[in-house]
Amino acid sequence: MVCYHWCSLSKSYILLMLFLCIQYAELQTPDPCDTTEALNDMNKRHPTYQMDATPLCDYDLVKKWYSVGSKVMPTTAPDLLSCGTLYPYWIKDPLPTVTNTIAEVTACKVEFGDTCAKDHKIRVKKCNDFLVFELIPTTGCSSAYCFERADGCIPQTVTDVSVSYQNVMWDSSLPNNRGIVRHSPYFNLICNFAPLPTPNLNYKITWYIDKKEIQTQVVTSSTRNKATFSAKEMANHIETLNVWVHCTVEVMGSTTGTSCPSKESPLFFVGVKILSELPIVMNRGGRAFIKLQPTVPFVTDTLMLGNIVLDATPVELDLFAKTTQCNGALVNGFSCSKKIKGFPYPDRVQYDTPTNWNQVINYEIVNENTAAFDIPHLITLQLTSTSGSGVVGHMFGKLPFPDLPIQMVEDKNSWKGKSCTALTDPHMRTFDNLGYECQLDGKFILYRNTESNQEVHVKHRLCHRWYSVPRCICAVAVRAGRQIFTIDICQGNRYINFPLCEDEVMKVVREQDKLYKIYLPSGTTVQISIREWPWGTGTLHLDVTIYPSAADEGKSEGLCGSLDNSYHNDLTRRNHAQPDPIVTYPDGFSRSWVVEANEDLFDKDINEYGFINSMSITNRLLCECNPTSKTALCTYTAGKTCYYERGRKLQCFIFGENKFDKRRKRSIYELDKTEQKKKQHKAR
Template sequence: MKPVYFSNLSYVLLNKTNLVTPGGNVSCSVRSRTTARGLPGLSVKSAEIFIGIKVLTPYITIKRGESGVIRLQPTVPIGCFPKNSNCQLSLNLIRSNKYFSQGIVLLETTNCGATIHTENSTAVLEIAVVVEEDNGRAMMAKTFDAVFRTDLYLFHAFWSEYTLPVIKIHVNDVRVPNGVCTAYSGVYMMTFDQRPYKIQSAGDFIMYKHTEYQIQVQIRIRTCHHGSPYCIWGVAVQAGRDVFVIDKTMGMVDFSVCSDSVLDVRREGTTTYRIYTPIGTRIDVSMAVSHLTVKIYPSVRDMEKSEGLCGTLISDCTDDFRMGNNAYFHSLDTAKTCNAIVFQDYNFKPRVFSNSWIGSHVPGAVNLFNLSSNLTSLQPWRNDLRRCHCDAPGGKLQREINCTSGMVSTHRRIERSEIKISTCRNHNISGEDRFKRNTTLNKIKRDLYHHTKKKNED
């Protein structure tokens, strides 16, 4: 910075030739004379003052699945021209690659970062951030960089495209147990904690329910036509006000309710369907001739927050038999630890426990297979959970903000060539979109029909 010489001590103008950009320190020094032509006295220098936006949190730690707060503070008024007019600066989180599957994004916002207003331009800014994941289960203990930059301002060149120092954000990982909750023909169950048992009843059961978010999976168990006495005939997955149903008794593969657009339904091969919830939990449904097999892969956000036939995800088999009325089913078998399970335990039939999770037996439960009279009982997905970002390809910020309800990126699903077979859209479906969607669904229904027909012929 160049020195500025002024004899008027009440006013000093720091223009762009004197102070080119924010981000540096400024100090003043003064020397006085006893007369206009006298010798100057000793110089007195002030303390240095940082001019710019100070990063109060240069390094923060976030527990995976939770959010963190970045705190910034402008040290000087932003200044407007003409004087005392009202103006503002936008401070944006820069995301250089729109296709990245991991990184820092904003938590529920209406802009690309933060806005600095004239009337309170030196107030502390708090920006909530989260980590966008590419997998709900895989380990990801990493440190990410967050970079903020102001917009291009032709009217205010001093603050234009001012880039702040890099902020380091470390993610403390949470290890998810490897267990998968499975229901297959028989009906044999395996809880998240890998405790086997058998269901010998018909009904519409709550297989999995999240205790914090509006997410659940129900399975429809009916008698088989041959072979095992009971089979899984249907599965219904709910997130908020979206419900996707595969029901062999009705020949249905479709959304029965679609208001929030938060469920991501895809197909792998011809008879396997993958349903992703917004929190990263994945439900795989394999369709055979006479039954369905359902596998639920929990995410980090399911830890200690699951209930139903799948039990509680916590690597403790002794707590897996909490019933639909919150009481625990106790027996010599339920007291077994995970490492004490033997082959005979696969024939354990805790009928009192399993029947307690029939939807009609659970207080306040809604049958997802029959929602015609219970639509208003579904609660909307929470908007405060949205992840938002503004893309900046090549470093050039695009002002359009993109928000999603999903806490896990869809990029890896696209890489795996999973086909998105159903799109949850109730509004503004074009004729072409409707034709493509109906064509796909009709093919799925034909496949389901041929499976059922072949089974009946057998």
């Protein structure tokens, strides 16, 4: 009896201590309702906000409690390509309604044809009059959590949103002790939009530079001419121009209310824009022009004593070949500069007429090399600029231009009009028009140019369970230097992203909902189209077409063969042995181009790409300036070989059609249903 009583007391004591410890721990844990960690980009997370050129990605989100204001995650599935991302997340469980309660709910990921392709648990706490969410990283990019207003919201969005140059304004200082006045100019951009007919609405304007949110402002329909972004404000965030700017417009019921669905403008380039298609291709001994154009006026401070302008230097911007130290030799480009004219304060009215400052500049390049050389070969021209005076004037200094590749070729045009195709089944056709079949599973090198440091890999699978032989492409990886773009629809995957984005030298354009074009720095273009086959089954495959450039002349390899105007050597194996006989199913040749483990571009973490070389360490020839002819001289005798600092990189954007023009994107399955209806209608 005594022993039993003693044991009972011990258990009670232990339970009591445990209860007190739990209570103490709860008192020490911060209340999630007090969190100050706000989730970013809330204006883009609304279900009506279509994915733009800068999709949201919560893959790097840190697990913690987040404040979202008066917004909540939707409990009905949003569309694919909504909420500012490709794959939005929503919750399929009820939200907590009792104050100070925490509920565990299921977050669903929307993918192609599936509103809950993947899911995970998150926690939500009901505070007094709002919710807080404990979010965890999503499964990959581009995927993000979706949020909407918890109460009524103005559902309409504005139209015709765009960014454009507005005007130049001046700040004038008081005279100093010598009577000198400084006039400091700055240009303004304006966010244009067509307001809604409903009266008494406010519009929230958000400005971005190179994908980064900078500032917000609120205007009305009558004051929308004040929806501006000045160069003075830009100078607080960037040192030089040649940046992409865009704005979003949200409709608000009041200046203090939570904003609702927004509309985004196309991206607007601010600086001196390169109009020429790159690379510049010219024949040996030939010449060409690189076309450039200012998108905003060059401005610089003016010092005046009374009516006398005291500036000693001319009001113009010098655009010249960058001076580079290579192998002990100085490539000096300043002596062949081009001028971009600005205007002093007394002539400020000139800025009101854009043709006074935005004329196209033709920068001439020549080749005088008559010696034999290995063609095709790439020479690089690098441009930079001087700066004006004053805060805004200095932003025109050392403009970060991208490297301008100059492709010099002989009078051979065997690459023109050619293409390599891998179409559903996959039916293969080389650059030199040899057709064959590759009905094999696995990953293959479709195209590679080691000299240009670029390649295309494809992944084959069984097309459909109805058939035992046909294989189709379900994934494509395109690489240029240390930048990779992939589309992967294998085994339920639905990835369209950049798994590696360091060099940023290729441009990806979404021409249509199911058509992508990738422009490589050599001028080679890769086209990827998403198609359904067999028709009506919902099974998707990828068709790939590669359009070569002069850089591929005699340099290409892989399943696309060697581009040399002869199909007889197209079935050359990886070991460069004697070409295989031309047969319909050259499986030995195809298997020789199976991707090896140390070169695989698929299914890797970013830290596993150490085997890939960067464009930054590529040994190149640089153009130099000819001070006599005032032209950029791009030759093999004058050009200097060096490892150089690369110019401005391209952002890892997926550009909209018409360069940056963006429109509403639909699910591929929705698009297919629409196309089926059209065909059924035509068949009647």
